[in-house]
Structures are given as C-alpha cells and as structure tokens.
Amino acid sequence: MSVEKHTLAAGTPYATPYYVISSGVPGPVFMIISGVHGNEPASSRAAQGIASRLSRGDLMLRSGKLIIVPLVNQIARRKGIRGNPDLNRTFPRGQGAPARHPLSAAVWQLALRYRPSWVLDLHEANGLSELNSKRVGQTLIISPVSRAHGLAKQIVKRMNQTITNRAYRFNIRHRERAGTSRMAFQRLLGARAVTVETCWSLDYALRVRLQSEIVYHFLRSQGMIG
Numbered sequence: 001m002s003v004e005k006h007t008l009a010a011g012t013p014y015a016t017p018y019y020v021i022s023s024g025v026p027g028p029v030f031m032i033i034s035g036v037h038g039n040e041p042a043s044s045r046a047a048q049g050i051a052s053r054l055s056r057g058d059l060m061l062r063s064g065k066l067i068i069v070p071l072v073n074q075i076a077r078r079k080g081i082r083g084n085p086d087l088n089r090t091f092p093r094g095q096g097a098p099a100r101h102p103l104s105a106a107v108w109q110l111a112l113r114y115r116p117s118w119v120l121d122l123h124e125a126n127g128l129s130e131l132n133s134k135r136v137g138q139t140l141i142i143s144p145v146s147r148a149h150g151l152a153k154q155i156v157k158r159m160n161q162t163i164t165n166r167a168y169r170f171n172i173r174h175r176e177r178a179g180t181s182r183m184a185f186q187r188l189l190g191a192r193a194v195t196v197e198t199c200w201s202l203d204y205a206l207r208v209r210l211q212s213e214i215v216y217h218f219l220r221s222q223g224m225i226g
Contacts, residue, residue: 038076
C-alpha cells in the first residue's frame with residue numbers, strides 16, 4: 001500500500017491537501033470529499049482521521065484506490081462560514097459545462113483524472129431527520145434513480161442497529177439538485193454518489209465517529225478494508 005499527499009489547486013489561494021492511497025491490488029476507485037462547506041467541521045475531521053490512519057498504517061487498503069480531500073474549502077473554514085458562493089452549487093451541470101468556481105473546478109478535474117466508481121461527500125446539517133421529515137441531519141442523500149440506493153439502505157440499517165437513541169438514527173433522503181458534487185459525479189461520471197449528513201446538534205465527537213463509521217461501512221462493502 002502507498003499513501004501520497006498532494007495539493008489541490010496548488011499555487012492558488014484555494015490550495016488544500018488531498019491523499020491518494022493505492023493498495024497495489026485491482027479494485028474500485030473510491031473518492032471521499034469533505035469540508036465543501038466551511039461550517040461543517042466534523043465531516044473534515046472524520047475524513048482527515050481516515051487519511052491519517054492509512055498514512056500511519058493503522059488501517060490498510062486491501063484493494064483498489066482511495067482519494068480523500070479532507071478539507072475542500074479552506075477559506076470558508078477559516079471564516080467559519082458555509083461559503084460565499086455556496087461551493088456545492090458550482091459543480092458542472094451538464095456534459096461540457098464548466099464548474100463555476102476554481103475550487104469545484106479543481107475537485108472536478110481530480111475526479112476526471114481518477115474516474116471514481118463511488119463518491120461520498122461528507123456534510124452536516126440542521127435538524128434530525130427521524131423527528132422531522134423535512135430535515136436532513138442524520139441522512140444519506142441519494143438521487144431517486146441512484147444505483148447506490150441498495151447499499152445506502154443497507155448501511156442505514158447497520159448504523160441504526162448500533163444507535164440506541166432513536167432520535168439520532170439515520171434515514172434515506174431522495175434529492176436531485178443541480179450544481180451539487182453528488183449530481184455532477186452521478187450524471188456526468190456515472191459514479192454511485194452519496195451525500196452523508198450528520199446533525200449539528202449532536203456532540204462533535206459523536207458526529208465524527210458516525211461519519212467515520214459510515215465511510216468504513218462503504219469501504220468494507222467494496223472489499224477495500226477488513
């Protein structure tokens with residue numbers, strides 16, 4: 001297994017690290033992005049923690065390749081804001097259409113280079129979906145026609161088996177929104193793309209753990225980790 005650390009959007013104000021972890025064994029290409037919004041810190045902490053475990057050798061990639069961008073929007077994070085403009089509305093909306101921001105363009109070029117078959121975009125949101133059907137905290141969001149539906153449903157079931165507080169349990173939400181990373185990856189690259197949302201009202205350490213567990217479930221399902 002090899003772990004390479006690179007810089008996305010190098011030489012620009014948007015520069016941010018990313019990791020390419022190669023198992024040396026044929027398998028899926030899996031991409032994880034987080035920190036698209038600067039006020040969603042647990043998502044980035046979870047992604048960085050996974051990258052760090054792989055870098056130290058505490059976690060081994062058994063097959064395929066994993067690309068992780070732990071903190072996409074460094075500028076928004078430093079300001080503690082969602083981002084202006086909202087970066088998750090600036091990804092390409094159709095074949096040949098450009099990304100509308102240098103950062104989303106850089107993420108998109110990275111995806112075009114590696115052509116992931118799976119993409120997880122880690123986020124956080126207001127409200128608990130178990131208590132309010134209009135909220136997306138504690139959800140996996142997919143398109144209604146997504147090929148990720150079956151596995152996403154299985155992982156929600158697995159997660160909920162370990163969550164004793166019913167209010168904190170996860171649900172599936174179906175949404176299509178142009179300009180999001182998820183829709184760009186799905187429609188234009190044919191990837192199985194999922195948005196992971198934990199709820200801001202939960203303890204920070206719990207949110208990090210839940211985000212990490214969901215990622216591990218997805219990676220195990222593809223035979224990429226033990």
